[in-house]
Amino acid sequence: MDKELGNHDHFSERDLDEITSKISDLGKWRDIFSQQGLQFKDTAVKKYQDSRKVEDDGEDGAGAPTSTSVKSRGHFSPFSVPYSIPKALVVSSSLGGMPITLETAVALRKILFGTTFQVFNYEWKKSHFKFRDPYSDLSYALEAERGGTRTIQMVVQAHVLKYLLFTKNSEVESQNFKCLLEVSQKEQEKALAAALSDILWTAGEGVKSFVCLVTADCYFAPTFDYKMDSYTERLQLFKFTDKGKLQKFVAEQIHCFKGEGSHGVILFLYSLLFSRTLERLHEDMDNTTSHLLQLSLGNFICRQALINLMLTGRASPNVFNGDLQYDDQGALLKEPQHGVLARSDVGYLYWNRRELDHDKLPQVGSMLKTPKLPIWLCNINNTFSVLFNTNQLLLSDWKMEHLFDLYFYSGQPSQTKTVTLTIDTHSHHWEKGMHEVEGDSEKRFPSVEMTIRTKWEGAAIDWNGTVPFF
Structure with missing residues (x-):
């Protein structure tokens, strides 16, 4: 040179x-x-x-x-x-995918940002799926970025846990937590491929899904009404009608999602939207939501519709059960507001202390609070984390919910070990202390605890010697 x-x-x-x-x-x-x-x-x-x-x-x-x-x-x-995208992370243009068109790129940009002139910022472009060290206390865990991509990474984290705990050995109803400490690099990649494929296949309603990869060629020229970003216009779309073949392909191209400089999070997001199809996305959303990303404090964050799409396969913009036909006063709405229609494998819990004084805390419905598997994506003060249990029967046998453990992973780099929280749903001594001292309970109880109590009201929570940090 x-x-x-x-x-x-x-x-x-x-x-x-x-x-x-x-x-x-x-x-x-x-x-x-x-x-x-x-x-x-x-x-x-x-x-x-x-x-x-x-x-x-x-x-x-x-x-x-x-x-x-x-x-x-x-x-x-x-x-x-x-x-820059490293050369190794750009696939051959002859791999066999369908090149993206300008029309499709414009529609994709609009469903994400609401405009064709907005592009992803640096934080989004550099984000990918990266695990902690293999065979470590957090060998199952993905490193989560700050900002909007953290949401996507933690949803994928929840599905990685689903694979490691309940899919890999589906005949075993309860796993020992130690199995999460013995994950090799090969198993990490296999779990990531399974997690990504699972989310895409659900979005495609178990019929058809797409995977987007960046190639060396650009498939349309610049125009005045579309801002080029150097990777969207180089996409090829790969269609799959068999989940096994989808997962095999993702596993073979896993470096395109986990490699540094791969735009891995963006590629997964693109694949998700095409798997759902842009037409169905518009049908999923109601008049409260027109696009999936929102600019906040200089970064793009995921709206609830996108979160629900990753969790349930449907981009419903609300967290309540079913579709809402009437407002709080009983008047018929001009258009129904779309909520969650069915239980999903991974659940969702929400807590935000800033919304308490304004009575704005959304009421998450039972469809999200009680998933099929004991894994929850947690939105705590607009920061995402995961809670999980290793016993698949936890939510199907009420006796098991008297006294049980929940494992907490925040995604933050400062966390070096999984936190074990013991939940006691029969003891209510925390409420006694709350009434003895005047003031907001949120100021005296960690947000994690308040989040858990949105599912198990009144539960006593023991951090087992860990100093509460969230």
Whole structure:
């Protein structure tokens, strides 16, 4: 590369040294740079690239169309942090998928953002599915990012637990927690493939699902009413009508979801929406929701419709049971509000202390509170985590709900071990203490406990020596 640029009279070695020094402290990019090479957004360099008709093997940017496809050309500003897809994570254009069209990309962008000019920010683009160390106290656990992608990662985490606890050995009704401490890297990848496939297959109603992967080719040219992002326009869609073949394909391409720089979370989200189909997504949502992502504090967060889609396979925008036909005053609504129609494998619990004073705490229905398996995605003060039990019969035998353990994983990097919480539904001493001291119980009881009590009202909760941190 140095030799090539050195032969070009518009770029000197002194210029390269100066630019290189500006990025030398960005250690996390060094591996990507070493694989991809440095490219700079400069008129002279761009002309040089164009003259050579450089084919993009993964860098950000877009170029002019060719006769069969649009070949992307990498370029970025030397004063901004670049984001590149490593070559190994771009699949061959001849793999056999269906290239995305401009019309489909426009519809996809609208269902996500409500506009074709919005694109994912850096936090979303860099997010992927990464496990903690194999054979460790958290070998079953995914690392969760801050911001909007955390929601998706923790839903997938819940389905990873479903596979490890209840699918891998389906004939066993109760697992020993120790099995989660002995997960190898190979098992991690298998569990991730099973989790992703399971969510996609449910969204496709057990009939048809899609997987989206980024290829080297760009399949449509830039237009005035669509903002290019350098990966959506390079998608191929792979269709599956058999769950086993779907899971096998995802397992073979698992690096496209777990590798650094893979856009793994975005690819899974795209696959989810195409599996549900854009037409059914519009039918799922009511007049309260028009798109699935919402801008909050500079980042895109998942709306409830997207959360419900991942949990139940249907993008209903509300957490109550069934469809609501009447308002609080008994008046017939112009259009029904869509809630959850059936129990899913993974449940959902919600708590937000900021909404208590305003009486805005949504009432999660029994369909989500009582799932088929004892695994819950928890939305606690707008931060997502998981609660689970290893006994499949916990929710089907009321006697087992007298005294039992729940395991808590927050997804936060600071958590190094799974927290074991002992739940006693017959003891109500916590309520006695609440009445003896005036004030908001939330100020004296951890949010995790208050979340659990939305399912088991009045339960006493023992942290078993762990200092409450959530």
